[in-house]
Amino acid sequence: MKSDKSSVAEVLIDALEYMQQFRGQTFVIKLGGEMMVDEKVLDGIAQDLILLSYVNIHPVVIHGGGVEITRAMDRLGKKPTFVKGLRVTDEETMEIVEMVLIGKTNSQIVASINKHGGKAVGLSGKSANLFLSEKKKGEVDLGLVGDIREVNIGVVGALLEKGYIPVISPVGIAEEGTSLNINADTAAAKLAVALKAGKLIILTNVDGVWDAKKKLIERLTVKEAEELIDDGIAKEGMIPKLRASMYAVENGVPAAHIIKGTDHRLIEEVFTSKGIGTMVTKMK
Amino acid sequence: MKSDKSSVAEVLIDALEYMQQFRGQTFVIKLGGEMMVDEKVLDGIAQDLILLSYVNIHPVVIHGGGVEITRAMDRLGKKPTFVKGLRVTDEETMEIVEMVLIGKTNSQIVASINKHGGKAVGLSGKSANLFLSEKKKGEVDLGLVGDIREVNIGVVGALLEKGYIPVISPVGIAEEGTSLNINADTAAAKLAVALKAGKLIILTNVDGVWDAKKKLIERLTVKEAEELIDDGIAKEGMIPKLRASMYAVENGVPAAHIIKGTDHRLIEEVFTSKGIGTMVTKMK
């Protein structure tokens, strides 16, 4: 039996190869809103992020928050309406969205990272016009729902340069200052592309992408992902995650990952050769 | 009659003296929550802040938000309790405080500055442990009410260096990551001291400090301010504003100002010789 002693060094030495490969790179890590429900899960991820930053991989966090938004609306007696999976957003709803995302979810993530010794800085996509957006065009008026027109990464760069871990809420800002509700997966992908990230990692509450037989798919090309969606095998919440991954890898990000956010799988994914979750690449 | 033409140049040339005096300095500007009620007032202040930044005076904004917090609690059927002017803050209240301050008020200020062409970045006092705090000690347990123990200005400095206008919510963070409700005036004063600011400017909805005859006092020394409080002439909301001003000037900030936030009085104060509002200095 391998002694416990040697295993510590072994693990670290085995991780060397991955440190070497990724050091100096920026990783955009999207935390699904469902990650924040269990404080322990969030704490685990916070440690993972700090570890990345210690080995000179620069994590940039962006989070979702749909569950909490709906809960807050509920409490305020407001009924959410969705059109094709997009939340119809009137002014009052947008106010709730911002309050929940920036004032609660983002704030929790920052607290978790900082209590473990990291230096997180919370930002909304409005700050320094990070996610400069415009109202989504389409047949149905969804209200204050927006599409990102321009990603202004200046402020993120300034924070990374000084060693901070940026934590970003997916709220867009229009030229005239209006807040717009934007999709977190899309925002993560656009951010990864703008930052020339080495990886986009989407942390969620399932193991990854399943095939028709509910078996985890370890690697997917853009083409295969497209087929999974067309064939109706990937559905609902997985579709925007796949689309974001596909967008990222088609625009220069070497790899996107969809993995479960629990049990330090983020760390496992980055620092071991084990296939954790699903990796999407442009080609085989 | 003075022609309109000459007045433009005259105003600018008259302002030269003040630009020369203050350029390169940081000004901490506290926006009372009551400023945010009228969007036009906020827009006016946003322009003033941008103007300051264009003449190389570096504004750092910190805001309050009591009115909005109470309103939000109301709406959620929660009744605020105050002990000696301090809001008793249970966990649920703290969550509302954060949501309102960071998710709403801060967000509005950032939007207003950015729509006028500035580059504002919203931050809470939790980011990078900006306002590292601890639970307030005292006879009565106020819950999650805190005192600032340490101001970590690193992130503010990083943003100023790149020309951003930081907009800060007065939320403290304890070492173990807990959010704490802190007083905005005190936070403004401590921030001004930590940043070695040239001025602390408190924007509010009254003209300044009144004497016993309800006449505006143009200049106050720390000693005189102390007397005004002792004599019961300065009262309620004016007390923490005076205390913050006194703390700032006693700890190295050359001057603190309490002025009305409307009609570009901020600009008038900085760039003309007119006495706007009340100025507090250490000594005559």
Next chain:
Amino acid sequence: MKSDKSSVAEVLIDALEYMQQFRGQTFVIKLGGEMMVDEKVLDGIAQDLILLSYVNIHPVVIHGGGVEITRAMDRLGKKPTFVKGLRVTDEETMEIVEMVLIGKTNSQIVASINKHGGKAVGLSGKSANLFLSEKKKGEVDLGLVGDIREVNIGVVGALLEKGYIPVISPVGIAEEGTSLNINADTAAAKLAVALKAGKLIILTNVDGVWDAKKKLIERLTVKEAEELIDDGIAKEGMIPKLRASMYAVENGVPAAHIIKGTDHRLIEEVFTSKGIGTMVTKMK
């Protein structure tokens, strides 16, 4: 009636738009020799220049001095000769030219800026071969009259970088060290092009360019300016000013202005929407 109070802020806020537009740009400002006759006019311009520098517009001054040169020659009993508007320059004349331009006019401008709190540095075009020139070729030998062959902006850049206001005398230097008399308007234009200036502003003693009916022309394209010269409407001293403006805008400077140097019109031109003097642009 608008109160005087609000107008101060109003003027400043109105100026914001122009500060935003021009900040970070370099403006080359040519002071006609006739500006230096009245000390008050010079003082006004000095204040204007300092104001520009305070709002992060970088002024580079270049001056003329024909009037003073002729006066000095007179006094020394030397009779100036001109061929097609160009001063025939023998060695003794060149010595006088340098003494007047560098030793007197430049020195006066530096003094005026510095006494108002600016940091001006006087330079001749010989320093660090700023205006590397060669003897003008042509049928008539004009003596030490030169054409600029190369503008070496290194020293100007070094001074701008440290926040100084360079004040430059239009004296050229040949490779073998000989001083050459060069035209100030041309030198201003070439300097503006070399510095990639945002504006070339020629301050003179008339309101701007007049049309055939002696009415001020607010805007001119290069083509229109050409016609004004061809038609004999623009004449004498206005011709080199127009030619310099045309050269500048044809070589990348967005706009050139010919305006009267008195009454802070420079400031009016830059910070208001009023049409002061004549603006020359490449196209409509």
Next chain:
Amino acid sequence: MKSDKSSVAEVLIDALEYMQQFRGQTFVIKLGGEMMVDEKVLDGIAQDLILLSYVNIHPVVIHGGGVEITRAMDRLGKKPTFVKGLRVTDEETMEIVEMVLIGKTNSQIVASINKHGGKAVGLSGKSANLFLSEKKKGEVDLGLVGDIREVNIGVVGALLEKGYIPVISPVGIAEEGTSLNINADTAAAKLAVALKAGKLIILTNVDGVWDAKKKLIERLTVKEAEELIDDGIAKEGMIPKLRASMYAVENGVPAAHIIKGTDHRLIEEVFTSKGIGTMVTKMK
């Protein structure tokens, strides 16, 4: 049984605390000549050094080489003479010392680090007068044996700044250029002090320091170490190692370690709470 999967993340997360504590620090690591005999041992150490550098701990390596020197002398038919443990060093011997240390041992270490993906740079203590020395004074003339008079760390700093791992041979240089044989343990200690190192780590072929009962001592103060030497419990090769450790911790290095160089114990020591080898500190 703990699953293999979780242990990878666990080890890394457990190591976080130590990364946080030591990041940014320089560690001086002395490799005993006996480490170089087995290539696998050297390879293990090389990986450890690279890992340190990846987590922003800056290793500076200094090595011994007595065994190899004696072997080389043997081969050349030269008989080593020792006086009180110090090698009597005539010119020919010094030549052999340099050839073995710089040309062989140093070269092997550099090769081992580089083949594992590190960027090692070999240096002798003569380069840029790193170990400026003078002939040892004393009753017996030991020949070219020296004491370090001045440690000039400039070149080491330049290499660390660019991310290189300096590997240093303990050869001193006198002002007149003569090479001097200096003690590797002493050189390591002086280097650690000059570099304000966080740790001095002496890798050797025994587990650490033993007490009178041949039991490993985990922690020693300077005073206790002194006693061990005085009592004759620590002897021979262990004495200079203890003396070097004592010198380092008395001159500002927080801790010195004497540990076995095999099996990645270096990594174990730095990244776990286990007591590996003997740690020497100034006080308890």
Next chain:
Amino acid sequence: MKSDKSSVAEVLIDALEYMQQFRGQTFVIKLGGEMMVDEKVLDGIAQDLILLSYVNIHPVVIHGGGVEITRAMDRLGKKPTFVKGLRVTDEETMEIVEMVLIGKTNSQIVASINKHGGKAVGLSGKSANLFLSEKKKGEVDLGLVGDIREVNIGVVGALLEKGYIPVISPVGIAEEGTSLNINADTAAAKLAVALKAGKLIILTNVDGVWDAKKKLIERLTVKEAEELIDDGIAKEGMIPKLRASMYAVENGVPAAHIIKGTDHRLIEEVFTSKGIGTMVTKMK
């Protein structure tokens, strides 16, 4: 006989010692007005200055010009008046002083350096308030004669940093912008002290300081120099040169030299062991 060939290398190798000693230092070199009369002498000095700059010694030139000023006044029919060796300076005289110093002498030196391949930049002491001065106080009103109150070396530093050779005219500026006539030797000494120069070198038209028997004195302490003045052995123009040298060495400049400006003696002085001219030091 020594071959010509070896002498080239020999001279250079001999100069090594002095290059080593002085590299990185600033030398303030004062050119007496009498140097500028013969163009060849000036050309020789120009080459010397360039050589210094090439071996990383940073020359800062300051010049006199009394002879030329008197000549110019003559020509304009103005009679100079002196009180205790100081020129009584009315406004018209000051204008002539500036024209001659800045517009002629300075300009000639710049031209000479530039034509030999150097990058000289001419400055007056008014630029950026380099020699901030005030009217000399005393019984007799000398008019616009000033004493330096403050040396603002910022602009000189900016130019040195970029490798330029500053050439400075000794004209002072009062706070209110008035030009003041200041003594060139004193200005040189104050400049040397402000720049923490390695040497002050005064180039003149005599071999150095003579003793009572007209023999050149190679070295002088401040005390000995004082005696030479008191005893009336050093007189007239030599007195301010000695006073300047004494002031410099008493305020931190290691050595001051008074040497003849011809035949590259500047170079001989700096790069050989020969005693050229007189060296003044604080003590033996």
Next chain:
Amino acid sequence: MKSDKSSVAEVLIDALEYMQQFRGQTFVIKLGGEMMVDEKVLDGIAQDLILLSYVNIHPVVIHGGGVEITRAMDRLGKKPTFVKGLRVTDEETMEIVEMVLIGKTNSQIVASINKHGGKAVGLSGKSANLFLSEKKKGEVDLGLVGDIREVNIGVVGALLEKGYIPVISPVGIAEEGTSLNINADTAAAKLAVALKAGKLIILTNVDGVWDAKKKLIERLTVKEAEELIDDGIAKEGMIPKLRASMYAVENGVPAAHIIKGTDHRLIEEVFTSKGIGTMVTKMK
């Protein structure tokens, strides 16, 4: 007769032209192993290198060592074998090669430069993979003889930036860490190309290249050099020197020189117009 006095200045002034031409350039200087036999010759070269560095020419030294290697092998009873001028290199030989080159020759050069006041840093081509090599391919297996595949100049650049003089041993390193014996002339040429050197200077023990009549050839084009080799006029050790020179000038180095290393001829070559040795250029 020219006085000795003027000649010192004359030599320095004459050298100005060459300082101007070469300042800021890097010169790669190859010292033949035969240079190291006589300490005085080495000392002379050391002074020359320091002089270059003082006038801002950056020397990078690379040395040979064949003579010493053969001598060391002899002493150890190993008989060298050569195939077409290349040393067959088994593992033991390679060990001797490294010990002699890095541990002895390099070390001597470093000592000589440092004792004259320079700051030399010795490096082998293995450090930071400077000469990343691979085994030479060919019919005959020469053992550990390599060809340079990649020159990684990072470490050389880091040292030059800080003003050190790098002294490099021509030892290559394979990806797997193995040391390889590489040709010093070729290494010098490749280094010169990689560093974009201004000159490659090969110091040897003959005056330069001779023509068929044993007369020194002052200048050679690549084509002419080719012919000299083809015609058998240039032979043996001169061939690799010519090939290295040809490679350098064909790949962007302006000139290569083959000159005798004695009597400061290096200095003569660089700082005078005399033709010392043979200069190879791409074209006439």
